[in-house]
Amino acid sequence: MSEFAEVLDSLRRVRGINPFFALDVGRPDDTWLPGTALLTGPALKTTIDAIAVRYRAEEPRVAASLFFLSYTARLLSPLTAVHKPIDVRPENLWWRHDPANGLSVRIDEPRLGPPAVQALEPVVAAIQAVTPVARGLLWGNAMSNIAGALKMVVRARMLTAEEARERGEQLMSAPPFEGAGEFVSFPGEVGFVRRSCCLYYRVAAGGKCGDCPLVK
Template sequence: MPSVRPGAPGPSPASPATVAAVVADVSATGGYFGLDLGPVLREPGWRPLTDLVADPGTVEAQVADMAGRLGTGETRVAASILFQGLAARFWSPPLGAAIAHGLLVDLDPRQVHWRPVAGGPLPLRAAHLEGWEVRDPARIAGPLYRTVVTGLLEPLAGTVRRIVPTAPGLLWGNAASALVGTLLELGRHHPRLAAEAVAVGRELLDTGLLRGTGELAEPAPGRPLFTRRSCCLFYRLPDGGMCGDCVLADPGVRRERWARAARKSGR
């Protein structure tokens, strides 16, 4: 069970039916939010998520596959883009369930399975998924951090760095960028949740390894704009360029982005 503040009432276990309903609703958001519930042993190709985050051979194969798809010989660039994509994948279902439904889902890498695909979001499936109902939004960020960062991204970052020399700041900047991107997607699909999503994001960005990865501005309510303090190396791809939150972007371009967001809100 996720830990909570001392003296605070703990989260209550959710029924399997509640977990299934929430996961189905969040998955309908599409793309990176999808999470299947069902048996994995009867279908070929499914592997425990522990392989993807902690097995050097598996991660090395995924980096090589990413390099081929991106058309780059720089494994460091491929490893960075792979990590950021997986971070977005790991953030999306738990953030969606927590912010939209007050449900904490446990993406235990021993229980959740994945299988390789040629492109698009990585398929995720769990035969059994536990969840806890939390009605106080102020108590969501801590368990989310432990589920995604401690449980998945820390072991993945360690494995990536054993394969490819990669600066820790780059990887945690990627994790922060993926977090903000997920919050933006949630806000687009559920405008009424945008403000709460930004509040949870601010708390997460001030926690542990995400602290100091960048600055989160809010030129209009519920419209976060993030500027990271590291570069994901996307600009080094053959058809690459600068990302919207890139530390290398011209300050004038960044100010214009803020102004556009403010104008859209009528401010």
């Protein structure tokens, strides 16, 4: 099987888990921006500002956190399920944001690439360049999405809970996920408590997430 076909087949097999696992492929219409627009130009800051307005977030770092939480959910959910290094570098992505439907992301070419951490690092740097937000918080968002994806993969019976926890703990054995949280045992389930907070509780009508360290 060619790399092209392998990636397409892998994405097809997981897209039915839930909408976050549906990563589309191919060049879209002109309402989408190239992924490189995340790294240069005004699009990233404009989008973070729009999220701040949408959620009535008074602190720019809160909107930046919500952007990266959404961005990584749409990329790391399918990548966690397929367990392959699909190329999600900005140069192989398209994205758009609108107030009604939020953030959408798709890949340009179905191909393998570097590890997801390497692909996400330039976006982390770009967010920090336009918004004062902690690096550990952003990577905590990414790890939270991986843990959530592992939970869904277990429910889809693609992994056992033990296999999923082992995979998550292996990720957290090295930067940037080292110390990002802790997997907790539930029979047949994946539980996770993160060390940082995504700050969603600081938006109007917001609250604390299920893996939030502030939940007592």
